Amino acid sequence: MNKEKKILLSGNEAIAEGAIQAGCRFYAGYPITPQNELTAYMARRMPEAGGVFIQAESEIAAINMVMGAAASGIRAMTSSSSPGISLKQEGISYLAGAELPAVIVNMMRGGPGLGNILPSQSDYFQATKGGGHGDYHCLVLAPSRVQESFDTMFSAFSLADKYRVPAIILGDGMLGQVMEPFSVRVPAAFAAKKAANVSKPWALTGCAGREPNVVKSFYLRDGDLEDFNLRLQKKYAVMLKKEARYEGTMLKDADLVLVAYGTMARICSAVVRRLRKEGKKAGLIRPVTLWPFPVQAFLPKTSPARNFLVAEMSYGQMLEDVKLALDGRAQVNFIGRAGGGFPLEEVIAAEARKL
Amino acid sequence: MKKIFSRPESLRDITTHYCPGCGHGIAHRLVTEVIDLLGVRGKVIAVAPVGCAVVAYDYWNFDCCEAAHGRALAVATGIKRCRPDRVVFTYQGDGDLAAIGTNETIHAANRGENLTVVFVNNAIYGMTGGQMAPTTLLGQVTSTTPGGRRAEVQGYPLKISEMLAMLPGVKYVERRGLFCPQEIIKAKAALHLAFDNQLRGGGFSLVELLSPCPTYWGMSPAAAMDWIRDTMVKEFPLGRIK
Incomplete structure (x- = not known):
């Protein structure tokens, strides 16, 4: 571990380097802006690490190559941006249904349709909420800085393996493109190769010396699929209980709590500092996991405020989970833009002053 | 007394769901005989399709992976690249390989992935009830071509094996028919060569098997065999393509 060493990379590249340090040895991707730096970094770096890089013929092929690699027991990942992630949904549903661990990075851009690249x-x-067909969830992690983009890859691969679920890194085009210095700090368990070499007795490696393994999501016999779905639900219940994470800032005495993730959380963090200087008691909840959603952050003992302001680069999506978490006990306000713009610091501050 | 004939170890002793006279039973038997013959059962990782052979993993006695409809060769690519010393093959029907999965098929072939493909062509979608396949013959009646396939409306039967043979990454392509013992012996020899190619690192190999579907062709099993011999082979000539 070298805490001193800092390197300057974009969020996209930091995610790629983090993945390799976390033991990822298979990457398949397809060109799409604004995540191309990630694919290009993998093309160069993955062979150095002794892994496999494939530029796939489509987003669909890429996610299915990841499925094959994951089924063979290798830490595997793909990345894309919004329209490409829509194409991958079939494969993500199959990964969830076959209980395969894999990591999918979405550097979100404007939609719907082809949208734009902002x-x-x-x-x-x-x-x-699922994305593809069927009752399933992916673990969803939302880093907000380049350092965290690197760090989060260790959690993503570990938790994907632990629960045998697909993990999504939900970033945005800003996080992907921005360059920041960060420490290449490897958690002790990874440095010791403990977390990098997880036993996967279910993996397809050839059946020599054991009974054959089958990786599948198909349950045709009456009742079998329901039994399987109930097993998935039990797994999700454990994740809801154990894996929901958030970062709270000055929540105890806050009259107004801002809620934001990813790049929006960085802007809101500046808003909170500005408001505090003005004497307004503001705080910030930054969900680190979006699924499971950190409902514990919204309990009265953690965030006693009666007024919340959700800020998103959308027209109110996480807003719904905040409302569910608060369950009517506080006023929930919203500010958001989508299509390439985001609410600026002074605009959010002005909105907050009115509340 | 010496035992000279038995069920392959790679084929489980289980009743299959296939219709009477279906060619999948023969194709499964041939694939598993070849795997036993090569002594690689413990190294095999198969990719099962979506289609009539969707639960092939229930019948085969080696490691198997499911793939979404058409994605078998992408899944197989991921497996083989991660486990290059294992024997990886896909088993796909005409709809899977030559319609919904055409892109995955062409690009895996063009990359020259060191894989073996068993392509079962019965000119129809069996699992879903007898719809037109990319390989359905002109004039052939299916549930979605009730007046028979017409070139000007549905296009021509897709000769995907000939298309793939054009690609430099493809090393071996052969088409055989599962309609009489002599031809079935030739089909086994082709499969043997296709797996042997992979073991020697030879690259992409594909064996197309013309296979009877009496249920959705609306024929007796014997008549279905004759239809391959008399009609289907005219559109899909047997022999080594590459």
Whole structure:
């Protein structure tokens, strides 16, 4: 571990380097802006690390190559941006149904349709509520800085393996493109290769010396699929209880709590500092996991405020989860833009002063 | 007394769901005989399709992976690249390989992935009830071509094997028919060569098997065999393509 060493990379590249340090040895991707730096970094770096890089013929092929790699027991990942992630939904549903661990990075851009290539947070519903067909969830992590983009890859691969679920890194075009210095700090468990070499007795490696393994999501016999779905629900219940994470800032005495994730949380963090200087008691909840959503942050003992302001680069997607978490006990306000713009610091501050 | 014939170890002793006279039973038997013959059962990772052979993993006695409809060769690419010393093959029907999965098929072939493909062509979608396949013959009646397939409306039967043979990454392509014992023996030899190619690092190999579907062709099993011999082979000639 070298705490001193800092390197300057974009969020996209930091995610790629984090993935490799976290033991990812298979990457398949397809060109799409604004995440191309990630694919290009992997093309150069993955072979150095002894892994496999493939530029796939489509987003659909890329996610299915990841499925094959994950089924064979290798830490695997793909990345894309909004329209490409829509194409991957079939594969993500199959990963969830076959209980395969894999990491999918979405550097969100404006939608719907082809939209544009500017930053957005409009895929929150798609990431947290399923996205593909069937009753399933992905773990969804939302880093807000380049350092955190690197760090989060260790949690993403570990938790994906632990729960055998697909993990989504939900970033935005801004996070992907911005360059910041960060420490290449590897958690002790990874440095010791403990977390990097997880036993996967279910993996397809050839059946020599054991009974054959089958990786599948198909349950044709009456009742079998319901039993399987109930098993998935139990797993999700454990994740809801154990894995929901957030970062809270000055919540105890706050009259107004801002809620934002990713790039919006950085802007809101500046808003909170500005408001505090003006004497207004403001705080910030930054969900780190979007699924499971950190409902504990909204309990009265943690955030006693009666007034909340949700800020998103969308027209109110996470807003719904905040309302559910507060369950009517506080006023929930919203400020958001989508299509390439985001609410600026002074605009949010002005809105907050009115509340 | 010496035992000279038995069920392959790679084929489980289970009743299959296939219709009477279906070619999948023969194709499964041939694939598993070849795997036993090569002594690689413990190294095999198969990719099962979506289609009539969707639960092939229930019948085969080696590691298997499911793939979404058409995605078998993308899944197989991921497996083989991560486990290059394993024997990886896909088993796909005409709809899976030559319609919804055409893109995955062409690009895996063009990359020259060191994989074996067993392509079962019965000119129809069986699992879903007899719809037109990319390989359905002109004039052939299906549930979605009730007046028979017409070139000017539905286009021509897709000769995907000939298309793939054009690609430099493809090393071996052969088409055989599962309609009489002599031809079935030739089909087994082709499969043997296709797996052997992979073991020697030879690259992408594909064996197309013309296979009977008496249920959705509306024929007796014997008549379905004759239809391959007399009609289907005219559109899909047998032999080595590459």
